[in-house]
Amino acid sequence: MSFVERTLSNLVNGMERALYAEDLAKADGLLQRLDPRIKVIGLLSLLIVSATAHRLWVIGVVFAVAVSMAVMSRVSLAVLAKRVWVAILLFTGVIALPAPFIVPGREVMRLPLLDWGVTAQGLASACYLVARVETAATLSVLLILCTPWNHVLKALRVLKVPVVLVVTLGMTYRYILLLLQTAHDMFESRRSRMVGKLEGAERRRVAAASAGVLMSKSLQLSGEVYRAMLSRGFRGEVYVLDEFQTSTIDWIMLAVFVMLVSGGFYFGR
Amino acid sequence: MCYADRRIVMHIPDGYLSPTTCAALYAASAPFWYVALRRLKRLLTTRLIPLLSVFAAFSFLVMMFNLPLPGGTTGHAVGVGIAAIVLGPWASILALSIALLIQALFFGDGGVTTLGANCFNMAIVGSLVAYLVYRLLAGRAAITAPRRVVAAALAGYTAINASAFCAALELGIQPLLFRDPSGAPLYAPYPLSIALPAMMIGHLSFAGLAELVLSGGVVAYFQRANPSFLKLTAPGVTRDDEELLQVPGRGAWSTMKPLWTALALLLALTPLGILGGGAAWGEWAARDFSDAAARGRIAAASRNLAPPAKAPQGLERLYSLWTAPFPQYAPAFVRRPALGYVLSAMFGSGFIILGFLIVSAMFARPRPTAEAGNKFSVFSEPPEPQHREHRGSQ
Numbered sequence: 001m002s003f004v005e006r007t008l009s010n011l012v013n014g015m016e017r018a019l020y021a022e023d024l025a026k027a028d029g030l031l032q033r034l035d036p037r038i039k040v041i042g043l044l045s046l047l048i049v050s051a052t053a054h055r056l057w058v059i060g061v062v063f064a065v066a067v068s069m070a071v072m073s074r075v076s077l078a079v080l081a082k083r084v085w086v087a088i089l090l091f092t093g094v095i096a097l098p099a100p101f102i103v104p105g106r107e108v109m110r111l112p113l114l115d116w117g118v119t120a121q122g123l124a125s126a127c128y129l130v131a132r133v134e135t136a137a138t139l140s141v142l143l144i145l146c147t148p149w150n151h152v153l154k155a156l157r158v159l160k161v162p163v164v165l166v167v168t169l170g171m172t173y174r175y176i177l178l179l180l181q182t183a184h185d186m187f188e189s190r191r192s193r194m195v196g197k198l199e200g201a202e203r204r205r206v207a208a209a210s211a212g213v214l215m216s217k218s219l220q221l222s223g224e225v226y227r228a229m230l231s232r233g234f235r236g237e238v239y240v241l242d243e244f245q246t247s248t249i250d251w252i253m254l255a256v257f258v259m260l261v262s263g264g265f266y267f268g269r
Numbered sequence: 270m271c272y273a274d275r276r277i278v279m280h281i282p283d284g285y286l287s288p289t290t291c292a293a294l295y296a297a298s299a300p301f302w303y304v305a306l307r308r309l310k311r312l313l314t315t316r317l318i319p320l321l322s323v324f325a326a327f328s329f330l331v332m333m334f335n336l337p338l339p340g341g342t343t344g345h346a347v348g349v350g351i352a353a354i355v356l357g358p359w360a361s362i363l364a365l366s367i368a369l370l371i372q373a374l375f376f377g378d379g380g381v382t383t384l385g386a387n388c389f390n391m392a393i394v395g396s397l398v399a400y401l402v403y404r405l406l407a408g409r410a411a412i413t414a415p416r417r418v419v420a421a422a423l424a425g426y427t428a429i430n431a432s433a434f435c436a437a438l439e440l441g442i443q444p445l446l447f448r449d450p451s452g453a454p455l456y457a458p459y460p461l462s463i464a465l466p467a468m469m470i471g472h473l474s475f476a477g478l479a480e481l482v483l484s485g486g487v488v489a490y491f492q493r494a495n496p497s498f499l500k501l502t503a504p505g506v507t508r509d510d511e512e513l514l515q516v517p518g519r520g521a522w523s524t525m526k527p528l529w530t531a532l533a534l535l536l537a538l539t540p541l542g543i544l545g546g547g548a549a550w551g552e553w554a555a556r557d558f559s560d561a562a563a564r565g566r567i568a569a570a571s572r573n574l575a576p577p578a579k580a581p582q583g584l585e586r587l588y589s590l591w592t593a594p595f596p597q598y599a600p601a602f603v604r605r606p607a608l609g610y611v612l613s614a615m616f617g618s619g620f621i622i623l624g625f626l627i628v629s630a631m632f633a634r635p636r637p638t639a640e641a642g643n644k645f646s647v648f649s650e651p652p653e654p655q656h657r658e659h660r661g662s663q
Contacts, residue, residue, distance in 0.1 A: 003343050006335035014333055017376055044381065051382050052288050054449050084377075092282070099458040103444070105451070124453035125444075132284030132456075140283070141377050149375055164306075164318065165367075171322035172329070172371050179326050183333075203337035208486020209494075211331055211348075215355065215487065216495060222323035226316050 003203055004191045011184045018177055024145045029073030031146035035250040040155035042257035043143045049261055050135040053268030056127055062264060063135040066142060073146050084137050092133045096126035149173050154244065175221070183214055279347060279432060279476070280372070280387055283380030285457045286439060287447045294439070295385030301393045302366065305359040324360070325367035328352055332368075336479045344475060349395035349432070350403075350425025350484030355491075357501050358400040365392035386439055390432040399428035399484075403502060412496045412503055418489045425484025426477045430469070433476070437461075437468035532618060539614040540607035555580040 025032060031039055050062045070080055105121030143152070153170050157163065187210065198206065286294075309317055331348035338344050352361040366388045372378040379387050406420035441461030444454035457464065491498045557563035558580040567576045 003335045003337045006343060007333065010333040010335065011330075014330075014376075021375070047283065047381060048288065051283060051291070054455060088282075092284075096458070099454075102463065103454060103458055105453065121451055121453035122458070124449065124451065125455070125458035128449075128453065128455055129284060129458060133282050136283030136380060136382070137377065140373070140381055144375060144377055152374060168318050168322050168325070168367060169371060169374075171318060172325040172367055173375060175323050175326035176329050176371065179323075179330050183330055200337060200339060204482050204486055205489075207334060207336050208483060209490045211334055211351070211483060212487045212490035212494065214330065215327055215351070216498070218323045218327040219498070222316075222320045225319040225323065229319060 004187050008187045011180055015180050021144050025148045027074050031073040034253055035244050035246050036147055036151035036155040037158045038250050038254050043139050045261040047136050047139045049264030055268055058264055058268035059131045059135055066138040075145055084141055088134050088137055092130055096129045099126040280379030281383045283382050286383050286386055287456050291382045294389045298385050298389045305362045308359045321363055324364040328365050328368035336482050338478045344479035346479040346483040347391055349428050350399045350480055351487045353396040353399035354403050354421055354502050355498050358396045361396040362392050390435040394435050395428040395432040398431040399424040402427045412499050413492045418485050421488035422481045422485030425480035429477050429480040430472050433468045433472035437465045440464045536614045540610040
């Protein structure tokens with residue numbers, strides 16, 4: 001597969017990610033029904049619990065909670081397994097694999113053929129790493145999949161993120177989708193015109209020139225967006241409409257989150 | 270929806286760093302974000318949001334580009350080198366930080382707790398190192414100079430390696446500082462002695478090349494397609510693009526250096542003529558035709574054809590019309606003929622150069638002022654009609 005096709009495949013994957021997340025965010029599940037402010041604060045707090053816990057079983061409980069919430073929010077476990085858990089095992093798992101042999105400590109066994117010693121501390125550290133990364137990734141994916149991106153942005157305002165940053169984030173997200181399409185079209189047209197194989201230096205020149213063209217287009221787009229904003233009366237002030245309303249289920253879930261997080265911090269010390 | 274993407278090795282995911290390290294790196298990044306935002310707000314006012322948004326989107330996308338590397342493999346770049354060169358370090362810090370935040374919040378690449386660390390390593394350290402290396406290496410070379418391509422490539426390579434070094438340090442100190450009661454590392458398990466070589470070998474040899482190819486390649490592309498994009502980080506260069514394209518590659522002195530050297534050599538070698546015997550063919554004076562010895566030299570130089578008995582009439586008439594200021598290439602007061610030759614050559618060349626300078630000055634177009642040459646082309650395009658009015662309104 002040529003670099004053009006690989007880049008195309010990356011771009012298409014990027015678009016698919018965004019579209020899949022937006023589709024799932026509209027589904028009728030537990031997390032989708034929650035007030036985004038409670039959801040963002042609750043899931044991020046659980047994520048911090050998983051990062052601070054000094055006991056494996058606490059991280060395991062947080063992971064189990066995340067999986068249960070995924071089931072109740074109609075997030076396919078097969079999708080989670082394939083795209084999150086296995087992907088992490090392939091990356092972090094490989095990184096953690098040498099730890100049982102390298103980390104010094106009490107030797108618990110030796111590998112039969114290689115005669116390498118496995119330490120308890122090494123095994124524990126590999127488990128800590130994989131468990132933490134799996135749990136944190138599951139929680140952040142749940143947040144992404146069950147919340148429309150504009151709700152995440154509004155919820156960030158509750159967390160006192162500056163309004164200029166929130167608006168910039170929102171615009172960036174829109175332009176990522178637009179530029180994804182532009183880049184996809186550029187590479188598609190390049191592929192349709194290319195016959196045979198390019199030399200290495202020529203391939204690099206084409207790839208760098210494509211990045212340059214995309215940057216030029218971005219600059220031009222930025223100028224046009226600016227003019228459009230000015231012509232609609234933009235004077236530098238930014239307002240975010242905040243029409244969230246809490247219901248009974250929000251308060252119940254808030255209580256659940258508070259209990260889980262305080263329990264996690266207490267037992268995970 | 271690949272949330273643990275192995276292609277982006279530089280992004281530290283959640284779980285690799287302790288919350289203390291994460292908090293420290295958020296705190297370390299905060300002043301840079303603050304300063305960057307202040308500086309850009311002053312410069313851009315209302316244009317800040319669209320420019321940062323679109324460039325953050327670009328930074329996000331460029332990380333997806335598959336770059337062909339020497340040796341037939343492909344790799345991914347962060348794009349920090351080219352962002353720092355085109356946008357300057359402060360805008361680059363913000364654009365990349367926003368791109369990293371979007372990746373973490375909306376696409377699940379890189380962690381939320383480790384966002385401060387990722388921003389510190391890639392956006393802050395990367396942008397500043399790339400900018401410094403580029404400015405140092407590019408010097409005051411012309412916008413279209415090949416030296417800028419080399420400087421950009423090395424800036425990208427150095428920046429990504431500096432980022433990797435920071436990431437390796439952060440990962441490597443985890444087992445020293447954070448262990449459970451049994452002594453098992455709680456976060457990244459490998460000490461500096463393993464983390465540093467593991468990160469650096471990969472980046473020095475492979476990941477750094479992707480950044481090198483992207484930074485150098487995009488700068489080379491902009492030199493051909495739109496040199497004004499490179500003006501922001503080339504403040505010493507004040508010429509307009511057309512003029513630069515006419516003198517590609519080098520600054521005024523380095524371009525003219527071989528010519529001046531050749532001229533000096535020719536001046537020094539002018540007395541060589543007096544070493545040769547005989548007279549130059551056709552450079553005869555009217556009186557040579559009546560002198561027996563001179564007639565012999567003319568005949569010898571003309572394949573033994575006898576010269577006419579009398580000097581040609583035209584030569585006789587025109588001979589007295591112009592008398593050289595230094596007859597026989599030597600002023601009367603100079604006794605040594607070699608010195609006379611050198612002096613004559615210096616005067617002659619001096620007159621020619623002076624004449625050329627006078628003609629150039631008469632027909633030269635007015636040059637852009639330093640201020641016009643230094644204006645921020647990336648940020649000032651398109652014109653901002655309400656720029657002053659909105660100042661300070663955000």
